[in-house]
Amino acid sequence: MDLKLDHHTEDRLTIVEVEGEIDVYTAPRLRELLIDLVNKGNFHLLVNMEKVDFLDSTGLGVLVGGLKRVRAHDGSLELVCTQERILKIFRITGLTKVFGIYASVEEAKEAHGRDK
Amino acid sequence: MDLKLDHHTEDRLTIVEVEGEIDVYTAPRLRELLIDLVNKGNFHLLVNMEKVDFLDSTGLGVLVGGLKRVRAHDGSLELVCTQERILKIFRITGLTKVFGIYASVEEAKEAHGRDK
Amino acid sequence: MATVELTFSALPAHVRTARLVATAIARRTGVAEALLDEVRLAVGEACSRAVEAHRVHCPGEPIRIELCDESGRFEVTVTDSAPSDDLDQAYNDEEGPPAAVNGTALASLLPADTLMSGFGIAVIAALADDVEVYPSAKGLRIRMSWPAAATGFATA
Amino acid sequence: MATVELTFSALPAHVRTARLVATAIARRTGVAEALLDEVRLAVGEACSRAVEAHRVHCPGEPIRIELCDESGRFEVTVTDSAPSDDLDQAYNDEEGPPAAVNGTALASLLPADTLMSGFGIAVIAALADDVEVYPSAKGLRIRMSWPAAATGFATA
Ligand SMILES: Nc1ncnc2c1ncn2[C@@H]1O[C@H](COP(=O)(O)OP(=O)(O)O)[C@@H](O)[C@H]1O
Ligand SMILES: Nc1ncnc2c1ncn2[C@@H]1O[C@H](COP(=O)(O)OP(=O)(O)O)[C@@H](O)[C@H]1O
Numbered sequence: 018m019d020l021k022l023d024h025h026t027e028d029r030l031t032i033v034e035v036e037g038e039i040d041v042y043t044a045p046r047l048r049e050l051l052i053d054l055v056n057k058g059n060f061h062l063l064v065n066m067e068k069v070d071f072l073d074s075t076g077l078g079v080l081v082g083g084l085k086r087v088r089a090h091d092g093s094l095e096l097v098c099t100q101e102r103i104l105k106i107f108r109i110t111g112l113t114k115v116f117g118i119y120a121s122v123e124e125a126k127e128a129h130g131r132d133k
Numbered sequence: 134m135d136l137k138l139d140h141h142t143e144d145r146l147t148i149v150e151v152e153g154e155i156d157v158y159t160a161p162r163l164r165e166l167l168i169d170l171v172n173k174g175n176f177h178l179l180v181n182m183e184k185v186d187f188l189d190s191t192g193l194g195v196l197v198g199g200l201k202r203v204r205a206h207d208g209s210l211e212l213v214c215t216q217e218r219i220l221k222i223f224r225i226t227g228l229t230k231v232f233g234i235y236a237s238v239e240e241a242k243e244a245h246g247r248d249k
Numbered sequence: 250m251a252t253v254e255l256t257f258s259a260l261p262a263h264v265r266t267a268r269l270v271a272t273a274i275a276r277r278t279g280v281a282e283a284l285l286d287e288v289r290l291a292v293g294e295a296c297s298r299a300v301e302a303h304r305v306h307c308p309g310e311p312i313r314i315e316l317c318d319e320s321g322r323f324e325v326t327v328t329d330s331a332p333s334d335d336l337d338q339a340y341n342d343e344e345g346p347p348a349a350v351n352g353t354a355l356a357s358l359l360p361a362d363t364l365m366s367g368f369g370i371a372v373i374a375a376l377a378d379d380v381e382v383y384p385s386a387k388g389l390r391i392r393m394s395w396p397a398a399a400t401g402f403a404t405a
Numbered sequence: 406m407a408t409v410e411l412t413f414s415a416l417p418a419h420v421r422t423a424r425l426v427a428t429a430i431a432r433r434t435g436v437a438e439a440l441l442d443e444v445r446l447a448v449g450e451a452c453s454r455a456v457e458a459h460r461v462h463c464p465g466e467p468i469r470i471e472l473c474d475e476s477g478r479f480e481v482t483v484t485d486s487a488p489s490d491d492l493d494q495a496y497n498d499e500e501g502p503p504a505a506v507n508g509t510a511l512a513s514l515l516p517a518d519t520l521m522s523g524f525g526i527a528v529i530a531a532l533a534d535d536v537e538v539y540p541s542a543k544g545l546r547i548r549m550s551w552p553a554a555a556t557g558f559a560t561a
Contacts, residue, residue, distance in 0.1 A: 040264065041293075071293075106372065110371055154421075157456060187449075189449050189528070190525045226527055253422060255412075255426075263409060266429055266430060
């Protein structure tokens with residue numbers, strides 16, 4: 018139930034794997050990671066939410082914060098998520114319109130490839 | 134985590150299958166069952182504790198109460214238990230000396246057969 | 250008549266405890282399984298909001314959450330002690346409250362990273378079956394409720 | 406400094422809530438996995454005892470449990486409001502306290518089915534790393550503690 022974070026870069030796209038609960042308790046760690054990635058010049062981020070059990074508005078805040086940071090560098094922050102309980106939170110808050118949300122890492126990579 | 138109770142009689146021995154947590158909340162149901170069995174003339178009881186996740190002193194009280202009832206009819210109340218966390222509670226309270234405790238239903242049935 | 254009351258200091262870890270308790274009691278009270286996720290999230294939002302507000306304004310004060318079942322409803326009340334005026338102030342220090350949600354323009358309207366309180370309330374409003382918010386000079390009280398089994402706690 | 410406090414009415418179901426909270430917080434506070442079973446059982450015993458005592462003497466009064474981490478220990482205090490004298494009285498009404506545990510003679514010494522309070526205290530004493538019992542005219546307070554991680558709650 019704690020947060021596990023992992024990331025790797027494939028062809029200019031940095032995939033961030035998130036597992037566990039993103040809430041007021043763990044969100045600071047995700048924020049640090051996103052800031053760190055951007056500071057190191059990774060401006061195209063794909064956050065895989067498939068193993069996220071719980072997401073609250075603090076977690077949303079961190080994702081939005083990350084989005085703002087990469088946009089300042091003409092970058093992107095997109096999500097992989099098919100879980101209804103998590104999608105619901107993006108829908109409630111209107112954030113489905115703000116984030117690109119894909120059904121799988123592959124789908125996101127393809128879309129990203131086309132954009133380049 | 135709630136309590137599931139089941140029982141059947143094989144050759145004068147009534148086997149009570151208990152699953153879940155025996156605590157202050159659920160113990161009354163086990164007590165009722167034991168009283169009911171004794172009232173219906175089942176004086177040799179074997180309580181299978183292998184699927185019990187949690188046992189507290191209220192649960193011990195119910196088992197001791199059952200033992201007193203069957204003894205009033207020259208009966209027996211014995212237990213099947215191999216779980217260390219449950220055995221520990223019998224040990225702490227000195228009740229390992231009060232109850233016959235077996236490693237399996239088969240072992241208990243054999244011992245019971247010899248006693249007859 | 251609150252049958253369970255939890256008081257905790259303003260630490261993020263305790264929000265998890267509050268979620269855990271609320272979900273467990275909701276289940277026991279007979280709230281439908283399908284609604285338990287909503288209870289967990291809404292209660293978490295209300296408590297996170299309270300913790301963030303306390304950390305800014307009164308880190309030493311405890312936050313209170315009351316849980317009760319009353320005539321077939323599971324009711325949760327979260328009470329904080331952070332003055333509401335200051336909370337508005339905190340918004341102004343950032344980039345204004347994220348009230349209007351309109352598409353891609355949103356991101357720029359949002360407060361930096363933290364204090365998603367406006368979102369929190371939106372989430373609660375969307376998830377709780379019934380919500381009432383009572384702002385006062387002494388703090389905010391959020392009362393939420395969901396349908397539960399008529400018998401509730403008393404069932405043994 | 407209690408960092409979490411739970412107050413609940415004298416219902417058996419709430420003992421489960423108390424166990425759940427104590428175990429969750431013990432885990433978070435860094436109590437060793439091997440000790441969590443003991444925390445769950447000891448806290449459950451203390452709360453069951455309090456619930457039984459309240460049901461006999463003061464069913465309307467709430468029971469309080471405080472959980473805190475202080476200098477590397479996880480400490481739990483359960484406070485009831487049932488007068489201790491009456492509790493002795495309750496024993497006398499049954500078959501005397503089950504204090505002496507000596508083999509097969511035990512069963513006949515035990516109170517009928519309920520009020521295994523003497524056992525409860527024995528279990529707590531055996532399981533908690535450190536226990537103190539404070540009887541008073543106003544009720545009983547049981548304080549138990551276990552070793553925890555030095556950093557405790559504050560770690561994020
Ligand atoms: N609905 C509930 N209300 C209060 N306590 C509960 C509830 N469900 C479980 N518990 C308690 O929490 C502890 C852990 O139970 P567990 O079976 O692990 O719960 P879960 O169903 O969440 O996995 C147990 O001691 C149990 O009695
Ligand atoms: N140690 C803890 N302290 C407080 N809350 C916890 C703790 N562990 C889990 N929780 C919270 O309880 C809820 C259920 O968590 P879960 O992962 O099901 O716990 P468990 O490990 O008992 O299965 C989650 O919202 C989680 O944040």
